[in-house]
Amino acid sequence: MAGSPITRTTYTVDSLLAVTVEVFNTRGYDGTSMEDLSRAAGISKSSIYHHVRGKEELLRLAVGRALDGLFAILDEPPAVQGRPVERLEHVVRRTTEVLLAELPYVTLLLRVRGNTEAEIWALERRRDFDHRVADLVRAAVAEGELRADVEPRLATRLLFGMINSIVEWYRPGAGPEAVDGIPDAVVRLAFAGLLA
Amino acid sequence: MAGSPITRTTYTVDSLLAVTVEVFNTRGYDGTSMEDLSRAAGISKSSIYHHVRGKEELLRLAVGRALDGLFAILDEPPAVQGRPVERLEHVVRRTTEVLLAELPYVTLLLRVRGNTEAEIWALERRRDFDHRVADLVRAAVAEGELRADVEPRLATRLLFGMINSIVEWYRPGAGPEAVDGIPDAVVRLAFAGLLA
DNA sequence: TGTTGAGCCGACCGATCGTTCGGTTACGCT
DNA sequence: AGCGTAACCGAACGATCGGTCGGCTCAACA
Numbered sequence: 001m002a003g004s005p006i007t008r009t010t011y012t013v014d015s016l017l018a019v020t021v022e023v024f025n026t027r028g029y030d031g032t033s034m035e036d037l038s039r040a041a042g043i044s045k046s047s048i049y050h051h052v053r054g055k056e057e058l059l060r061l062a063v064g065r066a067l068d069g070l071f072a073i074l075d076e077p078p079a080v081q082g083r084p085v086e087r088l089e090h091v092v093r094r095t096t097e098v099l100l101a102e103l104p105y106v107t108l109l110l111r112v113r114g115n116t117e118a119e120i121w122a123l124e125r126r127r128d129f130d131h132r133v134a135d136l137v138r139a140a141v142a143e144g145e146l147r148a149d150v151e152p153r154l155a156t157r158l159l160f161g162m163i164n165s166i167v168e169w170y171r172p173g174a175g176p177e178a179v180d181g182i183p184d185a186v187v188r189l190a191f192a193g194l195l196a
Numbered sequence: 197m198a199g200s201p202i203t204r205t206t207y208t209v210d211s212l213l214a215v216t217v218e219v220f221n222t223r224g225y226d227g228t229s230m231e232d233l234s235r236a237a238g239i240s241k242s243s244i245y246h247h248v249r250g251k252e253e254l255l256r257l258a259v260g261r262a263l264d265g266l267f268a269i270l271d272e273p274p275a276v277q278g279r280p281v282e283r284l285e286h287v288v289r290r291t292t293e294v295l296l297a298e299l300p301y302v303t304l305l306l307r308v309r310g311n312t313e314a315e316i317w318a319l320e321r322r323r324d325f326d327h328r329v330a331d332l333v334r335a336a337v338a339e340g341e342l343r344a345d346v347e348p349r350l351a352t353r354l355l356f357g358m359i360n361s362i363v364e365w366y367r368p369g370a371g372p373e374a375v376d377g378i379p380d381a382v383v384r385l386a387f388a389g390l391l392a
Numbered sequence: 393t394g395t396t397g398a399g400c401c402g403a404c405c406g407a408t409c410g411t412t413c414g415g416t417t418a419c420g421c422t
Numbered sequence: 423a424g425c426g427t428a429a430c431c432g433a434a435c436g437a438t439c440g441g442t443c444g445g446c447t448c449a450a451c452a
Binding site (some may be wrong): 027030082115145146150155157164168185193194 | 205222223224226227272307309311340341342343344345346347350351353354355356357358360361362364365377378381382383384386388389390391392
Binding site (some may be wrong): 229230231239241245250251 | 438439440441442444
């Protein structure tokens with residue numbers, strides 16, 4: 001009932017967004033001009049305005065997609081039932097997986113600083129996500145499952161700082177097997193540390 | 197032989213740089229106009245060009261300062277002698293301390309993406325730093341002091357991703373005692389993990 | 393006290409910014 | 423075949439960009 005089964009040469013909002021996010025991530029949002037986008041998309045600058053209201057809407061759509069993926073994790077069954085430490089491990093592993101699956105969108109999300117209205121909205125949703133994870137860490141500490149000599153809020157920040165830093169260096173390419181090792185490594189280092 | 201001992205109301209390159217870096221960090225480098233800088237510094241736009249060649253030189257000076265602080269760590273005695281795992285722990289702790297001490301400059305450094313010449317130069321120096329730390333991790337693994345089931349390069353990236361993420365949330369204010377806890381927490385989580 | 397230059401200024405430059413607008417093309421539907 | 427409109431275009435808009443220029447001010451010094 002949707003798109004034609006034949007060749008598709010025209011842009012949808014989604015396919016335009018995919019091109020846009022790549023440019024945003026390499027040039028930076030402020031460093032990207034609408035002409036940069038038009039050149040990357042292969043259509044004229046003014047044609048972009050046929051699909052979206054403007055530059056900031058492209059940003060809002062992109063970070064919204066990343067946030068939707070991350071928040072969906074918190075509603076997955078293993079994230080809402082069981083021992084807190086196991087729920088936390090699930091969230092940690094799945095967050096890493098979603099970050100890798102939606103890499104360009106999450107990358108853009110993590111670079112938002114809050115200068116425009118869309119960015120402030122994204123920061124608020126991110127903070128909400130962080131708070132819900134911090135609650136999980138607190139619960140695990142209360143159960144005696146996690147060390148109590150590091151503040152839960154601080155531990156949460158460092159933990160997700162580690163996960164989020166993946167966007168700084170990971171580039172897909174080799175194959176799907178390269179991805180699989182990363183969530184495991186994250187969970188191991190996060191819970192058991194570097195020491196042998 | 198240097199500056200007059202009396203009141204100083206005029207700008208030096210350093211004091212101008214301090215103002216500049218704050219603006220760069222809140223607005224972003226591309227999002228900061230020279231008029232933004234002139235407004236924050238309280239002098240006219242053209243006066244800035246009396247102190248520096250232009251916008252990019254301000255960026256180069258700022259990230260250079262951050263890099264100098266980080267590289268100095270690798271030359272400290274505890275970083276060059278002793279068991280690899282102890283040398284690594286020293287580098288981890290000191291990197292966290294330098295990051296906190298030079299917070300605005302390191303923050304700016306970590307946001308560089310490599311679009312201008314100054315940014316490419318900064319990225320190259322960062323990569324050099326990372327490689328030297330990764331060598332340390334490899335040495336510790338070879339000695340059997342660190343777990344061997346996570347690739348040294350990956351472990352290094354995640355470890356320093358955790359440290360570097362501090363710039364995303366830490367804001368000085370409360371007092372010096374708030375800072376002291378962070379390097380300890382980083383070392384504990386990095387080497388021993390979250391588990392109780 | 394006359395001179396010098398560091399420090400600063402307003403006015404202005406060409407280029408580029410995000411956006412708008414009127415108009416053209418070509419495909420889907422009847 | 424003919425119509426409607428999604429998709430696209432070139433040209434231009436005012437605003438703002440980073441940077442330049444000639445000149446002003448005033449403290450330091452000979």
